[in-house]
Amino acid sequence: MQWKEMHGWTVKMSMPSVLAMVTVFSIIPGGVLSDTRSTQGLEAQQIAQGSTHLHRRLKRGWIWKQLFVPEEDPTPRVIGQLKSDYDRGEFSIKYILSGDGAGDAFEIDEYSGTTVAQVTATDADDPMFGNNAKLIYSVLQGEPYFSVEPKTGIIVTSWPNMDREAREQYLVVVQVKDMLGLSGGYSSSTTVTVSLTDVNDNGPTFQHHLYTFAVPENAAEGTTVGRVMAYDGDSGINAKMTYSLEDDLEESSTFIIKTDPATQEGLILLAKPLDYETKRRFVMAAEAVNDHVDTRFLDLEEFRDRTTLKIIVEDVDEPPVFLSEVYEWKVPENAAVGTVVGSVSARDTDTVNNPIRYSIDKRRDNTKAFKVDPNNGTIIVAKALDRETATWHNITVEAKETTQSHLSSSVVVFIKVLDINDNVPRLARDYQPYICEGTQAGELIQLLSAVDPDDPVEGHHFYFSMVPEKHINPNFTIRDNQDNTAGIVARRSSFTRKDRTQYLLPVVVTDSGSPALSSTNTLTISVCSCQPAGHCPTGGVEALALSMGVSLQTLLGIVVCFITLIVLSILMLVVRRHRRKQQEKLEVEGKELELPETVSQKVLYYGETGGVGADLNFCQPAVPLRRHPRRRERRLRREDVRASIRMSLRESHLIGPDDDVFRQFILDRLTEADLDPYVPPFDCLRTYAYEGSGSPTGSLSSLDSTTELEPEQPVSNPRTSTVRLTPWYWAGEEDTIF
Numbered sequence: 005m006q007w008k009e010m011h012g013w014t015v016k017m018s019m020p021s022v023l024a025m026v027t028v029f030s031i032i033p034g035g036v037l038s039d040t041r042s043t044q045g046l047e048a049q050q051i052a053q054g055s056t057h058l059h060r061r062l063k064r065g066w067i068w069k070q071l072f073v074p075e076e077d078p079t080p081r082v083i084g085q086l087k088s089d090y091d092r093g094e095f096s097i098k099y100i101l102s103g104d105g106a107g108d109a110f111e112i113d114e115y116s117g118t119t120v121a122q123v124t125a126t127d128a129d130d131p132m133f134g135n136n137a138k139l140i141y142s143v144l145q146g147e148p149y150f151s152v153e154p155k156t157g158i159i160v161t162s163w164p165n166m167d168r169e170a171r172e173q174y175l176v177v178v179q180v181k182d183m184l185g186l187s188g189g190y191s192s193s194t195t196v197t198v199s200l201t202d203v204n205d206n207g208p209t210f211q212h213h214l215y216t217f218a219v220p221e222n223a224a225e226g227t228t229v230g231r232v233m234a235y236d237g238d239s240g241i242n243a244k245m246t247y248s249l250e251d252d253l254e255e256s257s258t259f260i261i262k263t264d265p266a267t268q269e270g271l272i273l274l275a276k277p278l279d280y281e282t283k284r285r286f287v288m289a290a291e292a293v294n295d296h297v298d299t300r301f302l303d304l305e306e307f308r309d310r311t312t313l314k315i316i317v318e319d320v321d322e323p324p325v326f327l328s329e330v331y332e333w334k335v336p337e338n339a340a341v342g343t344v345v346g347s348v349s350a351r352d353t354d355t356v357n358n359p360i361r362y363s364i365d366k367r368r369d370n371t372k373a374f375k376v377d378p379n380n381g382t383i384i385v386a387k388a389l390d391r392e393t394a395t396w397h398n399i400t401v402e403a404k405e406t407t408q409s410h411l412s413s414s415v416v417v418f419i420k421v422l423d424i425n426d427n428v429p430r431l432a433r434d435y436q437p438y439i440c441e442g443t444q445a446g447e448l449i450q451l452l453s454a455v456d457p458d459d460p461v462e463g464h465h466f467y468f469s470m471v472p473e474k475h476i477n478p479n480f481t482i483r484d485n486q487d488n489t490a491g492i493v494a495r496r497s498s499f500t501r502k503d504r505t506q507y508l509l510p511v512v513v514t515d516s517g518s519p520a521l522s523s524t525n526t527l528t529i530s531v532c533s534c535q536p537a538g539h540c541p542t543g544g545v546e547a548l549a550l551s552m553g554v555s556l557q558t559l560l561g562i563v564v565c566f567i568t569l570i571v572l573s574i575l576m577l578v579v580r581r582h583r584r585k586q587q588e589k590l591e592v593e594g595k596e597l598e599l600p601e602t603v604s605q606k607v608l609y610y611g612e613t614g615g616v617g618a619d620l621n622f623c624q625p626a627v628p629l630r631r632h633p634r635r636r637e638r639r640l641r642r643e644d645v646r647a648s649i650r651m652s653l654r655e656s657h658l659i660g661p662d663d664d665v666f667r668q669f670i671l672d673r674l675t676e677a678d679l680d681p682y683v684p685p686f687d688c689l690r691t692y693a694y695e696g697s698g699s700p701t702g703s704l705s706s707l708d709s710t711t712e713l714e715p716e717q718p719v720s721n722p723r724t725s726t727v728r729l730t731p732w733y734w735a736g737e738e739d740t741i742f
Contacts, residue, residue, distance in 0.1 A: 146176030425517025
């Protein structure tokens with residue numbers, strides 16, 4: 005056999021009685037099964053209203069099958085179902101069972117009955133032959149909560165009040181037998197898992213009638229005072245609820261309650277500050293109401309519950325409290341030291357009422373202009389005040405308990421210094437007036453204004469005048485404009501620099517204070533040779549030229565000449581210093597330079613005073629010798645010169661001074677030295693001499709001879725008579741000496 009499952013809705017029926025034999029239940033005389041709706045009495049109403057046309061009720065259509073019940077079975081079971089074709093599952097039709105056995109042997113569920121599922125089995129036997137393929141369904145496990153229709157396999161609820169909160173899941177085992185369940189047939193079974201879905205058939209319920217909480221009086225706003233929980237057996241959306249507080253306005257505004265969406269608890273929060281000394285206990289009612297109600301299962305009032313909350317405020321040692329949150333006073337700036345400005349007051353709100361001492365926070369009081377009495381909080385002036393220096397003084401007064409806890413609080417005191425007329429007025433700036441030559445009488449020379457650090461309530465008003473004198477000032481006068489300004493006006497028109505370059509004019513400025521204060525300012529009025537536009541230079545080259553009595557062009561010429569002389573002097577000094585440094589540098593290089601053997605540092609000097617044993621003296625060259633980049637190239641050219649010199653010296657004893665070869669050699673060397681700019685001027689080499697071939701001593705510079713001078717001949721110079729000549733031309737060690 006094969007199983008199939010089908011879901012649907014049906015009417016629930018139950019039968020708690022037992023029959024003594026197998027009975028086929030049918031509609032028999034005396035037994036009536038009917039349904040009623042809200043249209044009952046419709047015909048009577050129509051007749052009462054005089055209607056001539058009666059509206060007959062439509063005939064009901066019934067959906068039902070034959071019902072079977074086993075005999076001698078004490079177990080209540082569902083034997084079948086009946087359903088009207090008008091029943092849409094909206095609980096609008098009520099089923100009533102009447103007749104023989106109604107209410108005794110048989111009962112019917114008036115409204116509900118739910119088809120859970122339908123199982124279907126198939127049999128391969130021939131359904132047309134006997135009862136082999138005729139199937140009968142029954143419940144092996146799941147009663148009395150569920151039953152199955154024997155013919156259709158529809159599983160329906162058979163327990164009238166199934167409670168999901170008591171049990172949420174059931175296992176129903178359905179068995180099917182062929183041959184209508186007779187002996188010798190085959191059977192099979194299947195298991196159906198049935199889960200109950202939740203409906204809102206439970207309201208919230210508090211576990212206690214009274215909840216008590218305690219909170220310290222210094223708790224901050226928003227502090228969680230406690231939690232309450234109303235239990236709801238439903239789940240999901242049916243268990244959601246909202247909490248509220250119900251009491252007098254004061255207590256309900258001090259605390260609020262919110263629903264925790266995660267746990268559905270009611271959070272009691274502090275909404276206003278507490279004061280133990282003012283109120284120590286709060287009593288209020290809390291209510292929990294389901295957000296989603298279903299009046300099909302419960303009345304509206306059953307979806308809410310109430311409890312009582314009792315909140316006790318705990319006493320906390322608090323700091324002193326000032327009677328005012330801020331203090332603001334005024335004091336005149338001429339108040340004497342010790343003048344009382346005002347008084348602050350604080351009290352201990354605790355029941356013990358501890359003593360309090362006052363002090364000024366020195367960290368925030370830089371002026372030290374005020375003092376406070378530590379016992380009564382009186383603030384006095386400590387030093388002279390000056391409104392022009394500080395108009396406002398902001399001080400912080402601290403009140404501290406004298407107990408061991410030393411709790412304290414502070415308050416800000418604002419003190420405004422009132423102005424008095426204690427500053428004299430003065431001119432607004434340092435005026436430098438001037439009058440041009442040719443100014444006419446009555447012309448305005450300078451406009452004056454004044455300032456005063458004081459701040460009178462009515463505003464400033466200044467008066468300008470001249471210093472009273474025996475004689476009227478013939479040159480200038482002051483015209484007060486009555487708008488805190490005044491003008492200096494010329495009395496005459498014959499001002500020239502030749503007569504006088506400056507005039508002194510005292511000006512008196514008076515304020516409108518009480519008492520009035522004044523000051524005298526002396527102005528220096530310069531006579532100026534103004535430019536055509538009336539401008540008088542007050543600085544720079546133009547002002548300097550005017551002060552010297554020369555024109556601008558003349559002054560510029562003088563300045564240019566002076567600058568030129570300075571520049572030339574500086575240049576000469578720099579050049580001279582440069583030359584001196586160069587000379588010192590050359591001298592240092594000449595002393596420190598150690599030339600190689602291939603460079604000649606000295607030349608021979610031949611003197612005739614020595615006779616036969618003539619001196620061979622050394623002399624310094626005019627300038628130190630130095631290498632030149634071209635010397636390497638010239639060295640190749642001088643190889644021929646060295647060869648010529650050696651040949652000439654070897655044969656010098658055979659050649660006379662008048663010989664053309666010797667003369668040509670000397671001339672070539674002189675020409676070469678004159679044309680070579682890199683050869684030092686060997687000024688020490690005065691003459692080239694040849695002693696002749698008849699000299700008993702031979703050649704003076706014979707390269708072939710190394711014989712020293714005879715000892716009997718006087719020698720004026722103890723130095724050796726042989727000097728190497730080859731270094732002049734960078735010769736090697738093999739070169740001959742003389």
